Amino acid sequence: MGSSSWPNSGPSSGRPRHKAEPSEGASGRPIVLEIKNLGFHYSGGGPVLQGINLRIAERERVGIVGQNGAGKTTLLLHLNGILTGTGGVVVRGMEVTRGNLRSVRRQVGLVFQNPDDQLFLPRVFDDVAFGPLNLGLPREEVRARVERALEAVGMQGSMDRSTVQLSEGEKKRVALATVLAYDPSILIFDEPTANLDPKQRRNLLEWMRRSEKTLIVASHDLDFVADLADRVIVLQGGRVVADGPPEGILGDGALMERCGLERPRGLGRETTRLR
Ligand SMILES: Nc1ncnc2c1ncn2[C@@H]1O[C@H](COP(=O)(O)OP(=O)(O)O)[C@@H](O)[C@H]1O
């Protein structure tokens, strides 16, 4: 990933001006995402999400962890209205409903676990330009955004490449660029480090740490979460069972074990050193 900073990544970018800011979180920053008593089940199945209540403030970096099947992906899919359950999701004061998905998705960008779910056009340029074109931006602006987005993920010069011929790591980076190109203020990542090599993983971590956006990252990679997040939420059986600072949550061996997780190596070392 390139080291260039992403333009317009400031906290206020893209905020609808006519709306009053929702109330403030503990950080003193406005709440940009609120999940209210969310419940969901897939058709024919039992409950997958139950009674989820969360408030996420602007520029928070939230890690969502939990063993396989805990409901992480299902929760993320509610945050930009791909799925809708009972209860509600509010993005910058806007209730997520079928009628305002366009406005919601301008604010919330979801990077799927599998880049093949994100990339659907034959050429890299077309995939990355899709979002900005949908925003109705002029042609030159679309091209400039595509260039910047590809540069931000270290894929400059790949505009004319065929999407299907990219390596897995390249696909993941282009998938991220498709979201960056429409410049949402809230970025959501599902298992972003899956299939990345160590260098790509480190570059992604550094990129996220430089970002001024609100970040929500669901991951099995607890070391990555420990290095990035300032808040960790543990899901188990579709419920939030813990929510707090990374040291308190990921460093709690008993909690981690109850939830089928392992304490990150980095934190373990830290705890040992402190003793
Ligand atoms: N499309 C689907 N249809 C039916 N059940 C699903 C579907 N996707 C996920 N599930 C079920 O929902 C539960 C939560 O899955 P998921 O949200 O993928 O969890 P996680 O991302 O934490 O592994 C699991 O029991 C899973 O089998």
Ligand SMILES: [Mg+2]
């Ligand atoms: Mg998942």
